[in-house]
Every structure is written in structure tokens, then in C-alpha cells.
Amino acid sequence: MDMLEALMAPPLKILRKYYHPETELYHLLVEHSKAVARKALKVADKVSHLHPDRKFLVEAAMLHDIGIFLTYLPQIGCRGEKPYVCHGYLGRELLENEGLPLHALVCERHVGAGITKEEIIEHCLPLPPRDMVPVTLEEKIICYADKFFSKNRDAIDREKTVAEIERELSHHGSGQVMRFFQWHRLFS
Numbered sequence: 341m342d343m344l345e346a347l348m349a350p351p352l353k354i355l356r357k358y359y360h361p362e363t364e365l366y367h368l369l370v371e372h373s374k375a376v377a378r379k380a381l382k383v384a385d386k387v388s389h390l391h392p393d394r395k396f397l398v399e400a401a402m403l404h405d406i407g408i409f410l411t412y413l414p415q416i417g418c419r420g421e422k423p424y425v426c427h428g429y430l431g432r433e434l435l436e437n438e439g440l441p442l443h444a445l446v447c448e449r450h451v452g453a454g455i456t457k458e459e460i461i462e463h464c465l466p467l468p469p470r471d472m473v474p475v476t477l478e479e480k481i482i483c484y485a486d487k488f489f490s491k492n493r494d495a496i497d498r499e500k501t502v503a504e505i506e507r508e509l510s511h512h513g514s515g516q517v518m519r520f521f522q523w524h525r526l527f528s
Contacts, residue, residue: 344377344378344381344398347395347398347399348374348377348398348402350399351373351398351399351402351403352370352402354403354406354435354438355369355370355402355403355406358406358409358434359409363417364416364417364493365408365409365416365417365418368416368417368491368493368496369405369406369408369491370402371496371497372405372489372490372491372496373401373402373403373404373405374402375488375489375496375497375499376401376404376482376485376486376488376489377397377398377401377402377485379485379488379489379499380397380398380401380481380482380485381394381397381398383481383484383485383527384397384481386527386528387477387481387526387527390477392477392478392481393478396442396443396478397478397481397482399443400442400443400446400478400479400482401482401485401486403431403435403440403443403446403447404431404446404447404450404482404486405427405431405447405491406431406434406435406447407426407427407428407429407430407431407432407433407434407447408420408424408427408431408491410422410426410427410430411423411424411425411426411427411430412424416491416493422466423466425451425465425466425467426466426467427447427451428447428448428449428450428451428472429447429448429467429468429472430447431444431447431448432444432445432447432448434447435447445475445476445479446474446478446479446482446483448472449472449473449474449475449479449483450474450479450482450483450486451472452509452512452516453483453487453509453515453516453517453519453520453523454471454472454473454474454483454516454519455467455471455472455473456471456472456473456515457469457470457471459512459513459515459516460472462513463512463513473519480523480526481523481527483523484520484523484524484527487500487505487508487509487520488500488505502524505520506520506521
């Protein structure tokens, strides 16, 4: 077992508490999360002078989407009751109950390029009205890395281009795009 696999083992144990490992949703979630973790480690290498916590990056990347099963997105197998945009704060609640408050913040703050309280109110999003924007270096790295991968079963490992990410984020406001490009300048 290599170091990356060893770091993934504890988060996978947590994921199996909420997802049956033989389901397609579990497979999509794990493969997506592994891609995000690998990308986060590459970013960490580029900013090693900032001393990102590599162990935390892997753990939090593996857990960042834990709340998706509570949302409704049938094309990937999510049959919950909440809109998909809620998976971040729902994941936060799950991980706080698991005793992982810092990992929980990654869950809440990774959606889009983070979501401000003002954006939540302006767009009438079904979210608690509070800032949900990455604050720490590790939160920013995971949010940034996550934007490069979808949970599309036909392209689970395909890395999106910056232009594709910009186009997707632009549907949610200029603040999303600006935050992403701030990180892109730092991390690329």
C-alpha cells in the first residue's frame, strides 16, 4: 500500500458508514474524491513553500462530498430530498458528528468557488445565510482542485480545462469566477 492509499483508508471507512460500497454512487464518489486528492497534492507541491498539510488535504478531499447522498441528483444516484447545492453544509453536519470539525468546514466551503452570504441571499439559495467561502490554504486547495473534476460517470477522470471551469462558474456570478482565478494564479 502506497502512502496515498494509506491516507485514504480512514476516510473510506467513514464513507462506508453512509454509502454501500457496491453502489454506483459510492464508486462515483470515491473515484471523484481520489481525483480531487491527487490534484490537491499536485497543487500542494507547487506551493510547498506555504507548507500545506498534505495528510489533511488527502483526508478532506476524500470526504468533501460526503453529503451528496442527502441531495436529489438522480443522474448520479442521489435520491435525497435536498437540492444538490446543499451537499456542502449537509456534509459539514455529518463530519461534525464524526468529530472532524476542520474537515467539516471543507465540506461546507467547497461548493462552487465558495459561496458568500450575499450570494446566498441574492440568488435565493436554499442554504443557511452565512459565508461559505474557503478560508484556509487547505480549504482553498481542495475547492480549487474539485473544480477540475465532475461526477459524470463517462468522464470521471477527465480533468476540465480552465475555460470549461470559467464557463461553469460564470453561471453563478462574477464572484465565483474571480475567486477561482485568484486561486489559479496562486496554484498554477
